[in-house]
Amino acid sequence: MLENIYTELIAEHSQSKENRRLLEHATIKERGHNPSCGDEITLELEIADGVIKDAAFSGAGCAISQASTDMMIELMRGKKIDEAKRLAELFIDMIHGDVTDDNELAELDEAAALKNISTMPARVKCATLAWHTLDTAIKRR
Amino acid sequence: MDKNFLNDFPILRSKMNGHPIAYLDNGATTQKPESVVRSICGYYGGCNANPHRGVYELSVKATKAYEDARRKVAKFINASPKEIIFTKNATESLNLVAYSYGLNNLRGGDEILITIAEHHSNLVPWQRVAQATGAKLNYIYLAPDGNLLQADIDKKLSKRTKILAVTQISNVLGLVNDIKTLAAKAHEVGAVVVVDGAQSVPHIPVDVQNLDADFLAFSGHKMLSPMGIGVLYGKRKILEEMPPFLSGGDMIEYVEEQTTTYAELPQKFEAGTQNVGGAAGLSAAIDYLQGVGFDTVERIEHDLTTYAISELKKIPYVELYGCDAPNKVGIVTFNVKDVHPHDVATILDAQGVAIRAGHHCAQPLMKFLGQNSTCRASFYFYNTRRDVERLIEAIQKVRGTMHIA
Numbered sequence: 001m002l003e004n005i006y007t008e009l010i011a012e013h014s015q016s017k018e019n020r021r022l023l024e025h026a027t028i029k030e031r032g033h034n035p036s037c038g039d040e041i042t043l044e045l046e047i048a049d050g051v052i053k054d055a056a057f058s059g060a061g062c063a064i065s066q067a068s069t070d071m072m073i074e075l076m077r078g079k080k081i082d083e084a085k086r087l088a089e090l091f092i093d094m095i096h097g098d099v100t101d102d103n104e105l106a107e108l109d110e111a112a113a114l115k116n117i118s119t120m121p122a123r124v125k126c127a128t129l130a131w132h133t134l135d136t137a138i139k140r141r
Numbered sequence: 142m143d144k145n146f147l148n149d150f151p152i153l154r155s156k157m158n159g160h161p162i163a164y165l166d167n168g169a170t171t172q173k174p175e176s177v178v179r180s181i182c183g184y185y186g187g188c189n190a191n192p193h194r195g196v197y198e199l200s201v202k203a204t205k206a207y208e209d210a211r212r213k214v215a216k217f218i219n220a221s222p223k224e225i226i227f228t229k230n231a232t233e234s235l236n237l238v239a240y241s242y243g244l245n246n247l248r249g250g251d252e253i254l255i256t257i258a259e260h261h262s263n264l265v266p267w268q269r270v271a272q273a274t275g276a277k278l279n280y281i282y283l284a285p286d287g288n289l290l291q292a293d294i295d296k297k298l299s300k301r302t303k304i305l306a307v308t309q310i311s312n313v314l315g316l317v318n319d320i321k322t323l324a325a326k327a328h329e330v331g332a333v334v335v336v337d338g339a340q341s342v343p344h345i346p347v348d349v350q351n352l353d354a355d356f357l358a359f360s361g362h363k364m365l366s367p368m369g370i371g372v373l374y375g376k377r378k379i380l381e382e383m384p385p386f387l388s389g390g391d392m393i394e395y396v397e398e399q400t401t402t403y404a405e406l407p408q409k410f411e412a413g414t415q416n417v418g419g420a421a422g423l424s425a426a427i428d429y430l431q432g433v434g435f436d437t438v439e440r441i442e443h444d445l446t447t448y449a450i451s452e453l454k455k456i457p458y459v460e461l462y463g464c465d466a467p468n469k470v471g472i473v474t475f476n477v478k479d480v481h482p483h484d485v486a487t488i489l490d491a492q493g494v495a496i497r498a499g500h501h502c503a504q505p506l507m508k509f510l511g512q513n514s515t516c517r518a519s520f521y522f523y524n525t526r527r528d529v530e531r532l533i534e535a536i537q538k539v540r541g542t543m544h545i546a
Binding site: 001002003005006008011036037038039040060061062063064066120122123126 | 158480481482483484487488490491498499500504507513514542543544545
């Protein structure tokens with residue numbers, strides 16, 4: 001079970017520094033917080049012409065939340081807002097076990113690797129933190 | 142050779158993720174022996190009716206079960222039954238003191254003194270009292286070994302201090318505070334002493350007369366009882382002067398259209414139908430605990446705690462918190478370097494080891510320790526050295542699982 005969760009891909013993304021920075025031209029800054037564990041991220045987005053030009057994050061959390069945030073940022077870069085919102089909802093549906101078809105999940109790209117989290121109710125919040133934060137950021141735009 | 146307690150706790154013989162369970166989250170809640178489970182069934186199966194109200198035999202039986210439990214609790218902590226108020230847990234007990242005593246006795250310029258190691262339940266209610274009354278909330282901080290900073294106690298305890306609210310044992314560091322000395326100092330300046338006993342009453346003998354605590358709060362579920370039953374002890378004289386907390390049925394004497402007079406202690410603070418089955422369970426839990434004996438409880442927990450600390454110290458990438466002070470009971474808090482506590486807990490869970498990871502409802506303490514969160518293993522007398530070994534073996538697999546060299 002564990003080896004399906006703590007894969008090398010997850011380890012790589014959770015330790016990656018590339019997207020862990022501050023954006024010079026951020027247009028939106030949104031804080032996401034998981035009060036049950038104290039994990040906290042700040043998501044920064046640079047949006048122009050309805051497109052996410054760049055995204056980055058800062059904060060601390062478990063490997064699952066950090067990897068999930070990192071993969072989300074890579075997926076979202078260059079996406080239109082509506083598209084980003086739809087993908088965030090798809091990811092959250094996957095983690096909640098509502099969408100299980102791998103073909104349908106393929107467009108989540110590497111983030112689809114977190115599918116197994118749906119079998120670990122205690123870690124669902126870790127995986128969805130960034131995606132809920134993105135959703136809130138878009139709504140408040 | 143100690144009795145094999147596992148025979149009394151069927152749940153501890155069950156499996157978690159295919160492994161025998163090593164339950165090391167006793168600071169959160171303990172498991173319940175069969176005698177406690179039987180007592181709850183016995184109450185609902187043979188004595189259930191609304192106590193204090195009915196004149197019929199069954200109601201009298203229910204009343205007896207409830208009041209017998211109160212007498213047992215009173216004797217357990219060396220108080221009088223009138224000073225024992227049943228609540229749902231330590232949190233409710235502390236809220237009762239904050240709202241009934243705090244809100245009505247504090248005003249602007251007064252001070253409330255607590256420690257940075259308090260659980261949120263002995264912190265947030267005082268913040269609210271401070272906000273509502275204009276009183277100031279002060280903190281006693283910690284020395285490097287995790288114990289209370291003596292200089293802070295003397296500096297911050299003054300004639301303005303109206304309440305000293307302090308935990309007897311920290312739920313994160315497991316360090317025992319010297320309540321007797323603190324209470325004496327607080328009483329010298331005229332402050333009332335509120336003791337959070339949630340982590341102490343289950344593990345060490347607590348005598349409220351000896352401590353001279355004005356209030357003591359604890360939960361049943363952390364000492365073998367069902368969830369939903371807790372206790373507030375208060376000195377009779379103080380309780381009598383306090384207004385009710387919750388109001389409604391069972392806590393009244395006469396109710397007129399516009400006014401009400403209240404019942405005597407302890408009913409004044411027990412509005413509505415109470416958790417009588419829970420009280421019966423708590424009573425059975427005290428019986429069980431006294432059967433084991435606090436000498437045995439303390440000896441086993443001390444052995445497990447020191448064993449765990451010495452084994453954890455051998456692992457170079459494990460960081461321990463508050464593990465060098467001698468006044469430590471049953472709790473070991475640590476981090477695995479480069480791995481978040483939630484990931485540690487998940488990896489341990491897969492090996493059948495149950496620990497707590499997170500901020501332990503003590504966010505200000507986490508901030509003080511400079512950690513977002515930590516792992517916590519907490520023991521009870523039914524744990525064994527084998528449980529500690531399982532913890533260590535599981536921790537040794539953490540970094541590999543996380544692909545950290």
